[in-house]
Amino acid sequence: MVLDLEDYSDIHRATLQTVMNHGTIEEERLCQIFKLVCEKFTQYQQNDEEAKRNLDRVVETINEKISRFDQTVIKHKYGLNEIEYYVFTSTAKTALAKLQNCFNEFELEYFKQMFTNIIINERLCIKPRDALNLQSNLNGKVTKIRAEKLTDLWITTGYFYRNNDLIYLGPKSISEFAETIQNLGLDHIKKCSLCEDIAAWGITCNSCKTATFHKQCIQKFLARSEKCPSCKKEWTQSMEQ
Ligand SMILES: [Zn+2]
Numbered sequence: 001m002v003l004d005l006e007d008y009s010d011i012h013r014a015t016l017q018t019v020m021n022h023g024t025i026e027e028e029r030l031c032q033i034f035k036l037v038c039e040k041f042t043q044y045q046q047n048d049e050e051a052k053r054n055l056d057r058v059v060e061t062i063n064e065k066i067s068r069f070d071q072t073v074i075k076h077k078y079g080l081n082e083i084e085y086y087v088f089t090s091t092a093k094t095a096l097a098k099l100q101n102c103f104n105e106f107e108l109e110y111f112k113q114m115f116t117n118i119i120i121n122e123r124l125c126i127k128p129r130d131a132l133n134l135q136s137n138l139n140g141k142v143t144k145i146r147a148e149k150l151t152d153l154w155i156t157t158g159y160f161y162r163n164n165d166l167i168y169l170g171p172k173s174i175s176e177f178a179e180t181i182q183n184l185g186l187d188h189i190k191k192c193s194l195c196e197d198i199a200a201w202g203i204t205c206n207s208c209k210t211a212t213f214h215k216q217c218i219q220k221f222l223a224r225s226e227k228c229p230s231c232k233k234e235w236t237q238s239m240e241q
């Protein structure tokens with residue numbers, strides 16, 4: 001049995017559906033579902049490595065299809081936990097419109113306040129209690145119980161990320177609102193000097209103190225060189241920050 005991924009098929013449809021349903025899904029998890037999907041439609045069995053490669057091909061084809069709707073599936077390595085995610089992403093404009101369709105104006109205001117409070121924090125996070133207290137700015141239009149539910153929902157869909165009892169900016173927000181975030185021009189949000197994407201929780205060079213990198217970008221670079229790609233001085237920064 002061969003796996004034919006040339007044409008847009010049930011495999012593509014099911015994969016896209018899965019990513020859309022989750023909003024944000026770990027690569028490992030999507031890969032396991034993908035294997036089941038392939039087995040179901042073609043009886044094709046594959047190992048994890050093969051499945052990952054095939055999954056990337058399928059996502060590429062999906063993106064050719066959905067780009068005209070301002071949507072893409074982005075593979076995003078999340079700086080906080082170094083886990084690879086697939087994120088169903090719209091352009092910022094479409095993303096906001098989508099949020100507007102799903103939530104009323106007060107719930108949307110709650111989202112914006114949470115987003116703002118997280119983004120202005122150096123570590124890009126907020127304490128759950130502080131997040132919940134933002135609800136009191138909304139004149140009772142969003143109850144505490146609803147605010148808790150919304151927060152959980154936004155964490156599940158990847159807009160936010162809960163870790164060590166803090167709520168962080170999630171992979172979906174970073175992908176979807178990348179431009180908006182960069183346009184804010186906040187000092188603590190740096191671009192990766194190698195790939196130019198937002199380097200949230202990036203690593204800064206010890207010598208020049210200016211060049212910031214994604215951990216995975218600088219690690220790849222340092223496999224070939226011992227110098228900072230920006231200032232060309234010896235790289236002395238530890239990878240654990
Ligand atoms: Zn990078």
Ligand SMILES: [Zn+2]
Pocket residue numbers: 205206207208209210211228229230231232233
């Ligand atoms: Zn440097």
